[in-house]
Amino acid sequence: MNEAQNPPESDNSQENSSTESRDFIREIVAADLASGKHGGRVQTRFPPEPNGYLHIGHAKSICLNFGVAEENEGGRCNLRFDDTNPAKEEQEFVESIEEDLRWLGFDWGQRIFFASDYFEQLYEYALELIRRGLAYVDSLGAEEIREHRGTLTEPGKNSPYRERSVEENLDLFARMRAGEFEDGAHVLRAKIDMSSPHIVMRDPTLYRIRRAHHHRTGDAWCIYPMYDFTHCLSDSIEEITHSLCTLEFENHRPLYDWVLDALETPCHPQQIEFARLNLAFTLLSKRKLMRLVTDGLVDGWDDPRMPTISGLRRRGYTPEAIRAFCDLIGVAKRDSLVEMTPLENAVREHLNRIAPRYMAVLRPLKVIIDNYPEGQVEEFEAINNPEDPQAGTRKVPFSKELFIEQDDFREEAPNRKYFRLAPGREIRLRYAYFITCTSFVKNEMGEVIEVHCSYDPESRGGSSPDGRRVRGTSHWVSAAHAVPAQVRLYDRLFTKPNPNEVEEGGDFTDNLNPASLELLTECMVEPNLRGLEAESRVQFERQGYFCVDRDSSSERPVFNRTVSLRDSWAKIEKALMG
RNA sequence: UGGGGGGUCGUCCAAGGGUAGGACAGCGGUCUUUGGAACCGCGAAUCGGGGUUCGAAUCCCUGCCUCCCAGCCA
Numbered sequence: 001m002n003e004a005q006n007p008p009e010s011d012n013s014q015e016n017s018s019t020e021s022r023d024f025i026r027e028i029v030a031a032d033l034a035s036g037k038h039g040g041r042v043q044t045r046f047p048p049e050p051n052g053y054l055h056i057g058h059a060k061s062i063c064l065n066f067g068v069a070e071e072n073e074g075g076r077c078n079l080r081f082d083d084t085n086p087a088k089e090e091q092e093f094v095e096s097i098e099e100d101l102r103w104l105g106f107d108w109g110q111r112i113f114f115a116s117d118y119f120e121q122l123y124e125y126a127l128e129l130i131r132r133g134l135a136y137v138d139s140l141g142a143e144e145i146r147e148h149r150g151t152l153t154e155p156g157k158n159s160p161y162r163e164r165s166v167e168e169n170l171d172l173f174a175r176m177r178a179g180e181f182e183d184g185a186h187v188l189r190a191k192i193d194m195s196s197p198h199i200v201m202r203d204p205t206l207y208r209i210r211r212a213h214h215h216r217t218g219d220a221w222c223i224y225p226m227y228d229f230t231h232c233l234s235d236s237i238e239e240i241t242h243s244l245c246t247l248e249f250e251n252h253r254p255l256y257d258w259v260l261d262a263l264e265t266p267c268h269p270q271q272i273e274f275a276r277l278n279l280a281f282t283l284l285s286k287r288k289l290m291r292l293v294t295d296g297l298v299d300g301w302d303d304p305r306m307p308t309i310s311g312l313r314r315r316g317y318t319p320e321a322i323r324a325f326c327d328l329i330g331v332a333k334r335d336s337l338v339e340m341t342p343l344e345n346a347v348r349e350h351l352n353r354i355a356p357r358y359m360a361v362l363r364p365l366k367v368i369i370d371n372y373p374e375g376q377v378e379e380f381e382a383i384n385n386p387e388d389p390q391a392g393t394r395k396v397p398f399s400k401e402l403f404i405e406q407d408d409f410r411e412e413a414p415n416r417k418y419f420r421l422a423p424g425r426e427i428r429l430r431y432a433y434f435i436t437c438t439s440f441v442k443n444e445m446g447e448v449i450e451v452h453c454s455y456d457p458e459s460r461g462g463s464s465p466d467g468r469r470v471r472g473t474s475h476w477v478s479a480a481h482a483v484p485a486q487v488r489l490y491d492r493l494f495t496k497p498n499p500n501e502v503e504e505g506g507d508f509t510d511n512l513n514p515a516s517l518e519l520l521t522e523c524m525v526e527p528n529l530r531g532l533e534a535e536s537r538v539q540f541e542r543q544g545y546f547c548v549d550r551d552s553s554s555e556r557p558v559f560n561r562t563v564s565l566r567d568s569w570a571k572i573e574k575a576l577m578g
Numbered sequence: 579u580g581g582g583g584g585g586u587c588g589u590c591c592a593a594g595g596g597u598a599g600g601a602c603a604g605c606g607g608u609c610u611u612u613g614g615a616a617c618c619g620c621g622a623a624u625c626g627g628g629g630u631u632c633g634a635a636u637c638c639c640u641g642c643c644u645c646c647c648a649g650c651c652a
Contacts, residue, residue, distance in 0.1 A: 208650035
């Protein structure tokens with residue numbers, strides 16, 4: 001939440017120099033600016049429909065639209081809710097969208113608009129279209145309209161109502177508005193060309209009758225304008241110069257231009273299409289994300305496994321990381337499937353710079369230092385962030401009984417490259433002492449439950465006066481001081497790069513990863529980790545970046561793993577095992 | 579079989595007739611009190627076939643592959 005107050009990253013400011021390559025959209029904007037095409041203005045807009053939560057795919061569009069505006073002198077970007085379908089839209093979504101946008105670090109000043117604010121104007125435009133003989137009221141049913149539309153390869157047929165007089169159309173349309181007809185009894189259509197090879201041009205529907213409560217206009221209207229009619233006119237009303245949208249709207253551009261050419265409008269914005277983001281192992285479709293939420297397949301829109309902005313936030317992502325990611329992937333027209341790695345890498349990169357370090361043992365194994373005085377407690381000074389000296393230091397208590405990570409001990413060292421604890425092996429406890437394993441204890445299940453060590457008092461602080469080399473360093477928590485915590489480890493939501501790839505008759509939920517959440521309830525963390533604010537982001541040394549969940553309490557902190565640290569030992573081990 | 583788009587390293591993005599480049603991933607190394615970070619180095623691509631040209635990722639022809647469109651959704 002506090003990030004919203006931070007100015008956007010300016011690290012890349014030098015990349016804006018003219019020698020840097022620009023994407024094709026910025027290229028067009030620059031050329032238009034140079035030629036004075038839109039009177040030297042740059043005005044974009046981000047036009048979400050409030051029918052779901054924003055996701056990382058929207059972030060791409062947001063960064064593009066707000067970015068293009070920001071980069072140009074006097075450039076502006078409007079926030080406009082495309083709320084023309086009352087059946088799907090809700091106030092909750094309007095609020096979440098604004099919140100996510102602000103959190104991402106964008107500002108639209110007073111320029112927040114709603115397509116529904118233009119309903120009256122839009123209605124006037126429709127009247128004008130009718131007067132010009134360019135629109136008519138069709139009384140065919142939905143089914144019949146579909147039949148008349150033809151197919152991809154066959155032209156459509158004119159509706160028998162196509163040649164109604166202007167007067168009759170005006171009268172009917174007014175009565176549609178007045179509520180004289182049942183839902184679906186009539187529609188207003190543009191009169192274009194039923195034999196057009198562009199299906200979108202075969203007399204597209206402009207208005208439909210729909211008695212539904214609208215989140216803003218309430219019951220004031222029973223007719224609602226369609227996207228194709230609304231969007232271009234809204235753009236024009238707001239004097240947008242460049243209307244950036246995704247590729248699936250490329251087919252609609254002839255209609256976008258037709259409407260604006262058919263009417264006298266303030267201006268004629270240029271629609272430019274770019275490829276939407278696809279992210280491997282997840283889904284970027286509001287409809288499908290909604291399904292995950294409503295079917296209880298995830299824990300709400302902000303489940304940390306969700307690719308939503310709110311999910312990423314709860315997962316521990318930063319706005320800076322998301323923006324850096326959007327920067328990295330670029331903008332083009334070709335379909336692509338972006339790997340998860342650059343996203344993870346972006347957050348690692350940012351968190352490495354800002355996240356304070358702590359020690360936390362996720363899967364504890366008891367270590368007893370036999371030659372350490374019973375009852376003695378020492379405090380060691382630990383560096384909060386080696387990347388940031390300003391972050392200072394903290395004290396961590398140490399005593400005879402500790403917890404280390406189960407992974408940091410083996411009954412037998414597997415190979416020469418293994419630097420961790422094993423009988424006879426010496427390791428360093430971070431910031432503390434060198435210890436050597438002398439023995440271990442197993443339970444009746446054959447599991448190691450206790451490791452005995454001796455320590456070298458000379459190695460206090462983590463280095464030995466004789467200069468002997470110790471390759472392995474383990475993090476640890478003093479048993480007597482440890483705070484029990486819960487940690488949630490997240491993995492990819494789906495098992496396939498493209499979750500939509502399913503067996504005949506199946507659907508995307510078949511590809512849900514059953515292991516996307518692993519709950520660790522026995523974790524032991526250093527006392528300094530108690531009482532952090534929700535959404536605090538930290539690094540657990542040697543493990544990864546974690547974020548304090550809102551379910552956290554000071555008796556029982558709860559952490560979500562944002563992303564693990566790069567783990568080159570895991571790679572070595574994997575390679576060894578073939 | 580209609581119309582509209584798109585095909586460049588594993589991935590994402592450049593090069594707009596003149597040495598195919600960057601980022602990420604990968605691999606190798608240096609350093610290291612996080613097997614983290616940082617730093618250094620190495621491999622790796624123009625969808626196919628013709629043509630124009632001294633010279634083609636780029637221009638022309640042709641073929642192939644792929645995405646989008648038949649909502650009273652956006």
